[in-house]
Amino acid sequence: MEITTIAVIGAGNLGSRIALRAALSGFSVNIYDISQDKLKQAKSIMSQVLENHNDFKNLSIKYLNNLTFTVDLDHALSEADLVSENVTEDLEVKKRVWEAIGNLAEPHTLFTTNTSYLLPSDFAEISGRPSLFCAFHFHDVFESRVVDIMPHPGTAPEVLEILEEFGRTLHQVPLIVQKEHSGYIFNTLLISWIDAAGRLLTGEIAEVEAIDKSWMVNFNMPVGPFGVLDKVGLDTAWKITSARRNPASRAFAELLKHYVDQGKLGVKSGEGFYSYPDPSYKSPDFLR
Amino acid sequence: MEITTIAVIGAGNLGSRIALRAALSGFSVNIYDISQDKLKQAKSIMSQVLENHNDFKNLSIKYLNNLTFTVDLDHALSEADLVSENVTEDLEVKKRVWEAIGNLAEPHTLFTTNTSYLLPSDFAEISGRPSLFCAFHFHDVFESRVVDIMPHPGTAPEVLEILEEFGRTLHQVPLIVQKEHSGYIFNTLLISWIDAAGRLLTGEIAEVEAIDKSWMVNFNMPVGPFGVLDKVGLDTAWKITSARRNPASRAFAELLKHYVDQGKLGVKSGEGFYSYPDPSYKSPDFLR
Incomplete structure (x- = not known):
């Protein structure tokens, strides 16, 4: 499958950096959070990253036309080929969010969680799409360019290959975690x-x-x-x-x-x- | 006290490197092992180190007049201000060696062991000189320039200061290990x-x-x-x-x-x- 549109759910520090990195790599990115305030913060995080990196110094996020900021989850998920979930590290919050995403996303959309310590099997079932569900865990995106790819037992093997290739497109070093392990490798x-x-x-x-x-x-x-x-x-x-x-x-x-x-x-x-x-x-x- | 003469007991890989480093730093060094063969190997280890380091490339050990190679323990210890013991990592062998050193060394000589995993208190008593006994543990001397200084409970505090200063003279980074701990810090x-x-x-x-x-x-x-x-x-x-x-x-x-x-x-x-x-x-x- 070809990935062209990404939905980043949760516009905190890491979500904002993932969205920016994907936009810089040419993907169309919808970034969602629950309030306009959060989205404003996300823009300021992104501007800061652009300023701090010589490669991007002359870029401004207002020229990144492929970034869409929204408080409408349905809108964020429309046409998305891949979801990167970056909401707060809380089992119950993440479960509610994955249930909502599962109800709204298109049937082909890949589901990834950026959880730090929880496991993909904690959310795979409730998302309604366990075979397309995998952990896809970023460290810092721009400084530490590692992305962990950690399946649960029900993840379809081809999902790992797609994520490995996608990770490289985002200038990350993809690392396969062969089975679920809290905290990944590093x-x-x-x-x-x-x-x-x-x-x-x-x-x-x-x-x-x-x-x-x-x-x-x-x-x-x-x-x-x-x-x-x-x-x-x-x-x-x-x-x-x-x-x-x-x-x-x-x-x-x-x-x-x-x-x-x-x-x-x-x-x-x-x-x-x-x-x-x-x-x-x-x-x-x-x-x- | 002023340190001018060093006795290195055991001319293996690390003993040879310590002896060479001390000679390069201007100390008078007696290096002891049980056979001429071992001493010949020591010379070849030293020549290799000199060749591998740009700073010393034009030096040859035959010009290092302050190095004395000997199979006579008594001769090695005469006038020594400090002993660095580097014999094989075996409790019984090291005990026998420390008993012999204790019987032959001059009364003011500081006693140090370069043991990897044993403790100074394993040998302090049998050396007959517990208050002047301390672990002084080198890593590689030329690549990893760390030297651990680890006292046993009976080591005189001034010994730590002397070894710290002496370690710096040998271009090492001295690290104080506050109490006995197998394996030191690293x-x-x-x-x-x-x-x-x-x-x-x-x-x-x-x-x-x-x-x-x-x-x-x-x-x-x-x-x-x-x-x-x-x-x-x-x-x-x-x-x-x-x-x-x-x-x-x-x-x-x-x-x-x-x-x-x-x-x-x-x-x-x-x-x-x-x-x-x-x-x-x-x-x-x-x-x-």
Whole structure:
């Protein structure tokens, strides 16, 4: 099948970036959210992305004629060959949205969810179209160009091929996740790595800077685990870590909570494990 | 105290590199091993390092007058201000060596062990000099310039300061490990990361290349966990993984054993998770 029209449902940070990327790649894109305010925010997110990227600096979203902003779900879905659902990460909200999409979309439309931790099988049945349902999970679209393609047991195999090709058209690196796994591939690696860093810190084996240095020097990396946590946001890191059950993770979750309670959220609040905008790990003297 | 003379005990790969680095930094270095053959190998390791590094290309070890090669332990230790012990990673062998060093060294000599997984407290008492005993653990000396400084509870605090300064003189990044911890800092991070990659593979969540790509794209890294394993050597990786107790690590250890049994040891055998000398992950097409 040929994909020409995309419906992006949910115009938050990631939805807006996906819609913009698809429009820049020449697709016709309908982007939906529940209010004009949300759509206004989406336009401002898109303008920001265009400004921040040299390749697109001379573009303006008003010239991107293939972008349609709408609060009418039916309108958003009309003629759509593929839906990318980006609504809030809540099982019940997503279920309601998928039931609505299933009732309105054309019979051939592919259904994809951009869920972070839930599974496609959570929504495949309620969408009424399990064989055309798959997770299609973006990381950041413009900086981290990975898209995970994760089927549930009922996804038709040809859907994976179509999504792989479509992902490449969006300048992403498509990664096949062979079976359902919460957090896909990267987050599994990332969380284990962060957990180990947390254990070293809460176990008083080493301090933040020594832990980061060990990784940065050995792998010639510009950042270590605590620098990454500051970027992710300590509030988000706390949510993820506190869901884990082992005692070491719980101790680290408590430490993260302590930072969050003090308003230290990482880069976005100006303070986390490091102080911003000039964290010590970026200083030329750090690795000596 | 001023450090001018170093005794390197054990002239294997790492001992040779430490001795060479100290000689290049202007220290007087006695390097000891049990046979002339071992010392000859050490010279050839050193020549290789000099050839491989542009900074040292015009140097030859025969001009490094401050290097003394000896099979006489007493001679090696005479006038030494610091001992770096690099003998085989075996508790009993290291104990015998430390007992001998303790009997022969001058009273002021600092004692350091370069053990990978054992602890300084395993040898501090038998050396007869616990307060001057500390782990001083190099990674590669020339490529990975990290040196871990890990005291046991009886190490005198001033020893840490001396080693920190001495480590910098050797162009290393000194990292303080605040208390004894097998594997220091980096290996704790590395093993958790590798474990997670192993779980994704043996759990059939994703294939080798997808797992590596997820890390390489998201962190803009030239290599992912399986590329790293191939560099480490699958035999070494198998030894480390098989010592771990959780079921997922055991499953991964079995997979590694399967590779090792087939002679697939990674880079050094020409085949591991990738084929060498041109592994797919180094191809410009890999990240698409």
